[in-house]
Amino acid sequence: MTVTGHAGSSPVSRTGVEFWYRRIAVGKSTGSKSNEFYRPRESFEKLLYGHRMYAHLAANLTVFGDEIARREQYKKHRGIEAVHYYLVTKFGWFPSQVRALNTEDLLFLLQEEMADWTLPAHLEDAASAQPRRTRRASSGP
Numbered sequence: 001m002t003v004t005g006h007a008g009s010s011p012v013s014r015t016g017v018e019f020w021y022r023r024i025a026v027g028k029s030t031g032s033k034s035n036e037f038y039r040p041r042e043s044f045e046k047l048l049y050g051h052r053m054y055a056h057l058a059a060n061l062t063v064f065g066d067e068i069a070r071r072e073q074y075k076k077h078r079g080i081e082a083v084h085y086y087l088v089t090k091f092g093w094f095p096s097q098v099r100a101l102n103t104e105d106l107l108f109l110l111q112e113e114m115a116d117w118t119l120p121a122h123l124e125d126a127a128s129a130q131p132r133r134t135r136r137a138s139s140g141p
Helices: 017-026 041-072 079-091 095-099 103-114 121-129
Strands: 002-004 011-013
Touching: 041 079, 041 103, 079 095, 079 103
Parallel strands: none
Antiparallel strands: 002 011
16 A cells, blocks of 8 residues: 655655655544554553663763763863763774764773773662653563
8 A cells, every 4th residue: 555645746655754754743644544553552662661771871871981081081071072082092993983883882892891880879869760661561472
């Protein structure tokens, strides 16, 4: 099944980006009377939890960058910039190469140095509060 895009455009597949844009952002109906195209609540909660976990890891990496800046006595770099600068100086990579790394890669490169590091005490309460599941997913396989 196809859905017609903007006036004068060719049809696009149901799984295409244009379909989702038209369905959600513009609100065009596809003729379906059910919510078959929408993510179930449990699935959305898992997705949201995963994004919160990722944000939690990114925030910890930024705070570790502050620790690197303190330890290495950087004058201008803090947070994630300190992490990038540290990797540039440690490995001799170009800044563009280091900035292209995602959070998972940065954590992998720094995991030995972060092994004994803990979040500062004044931030632990905030860190333990997020991410938090609001509802348990339904039981099943």
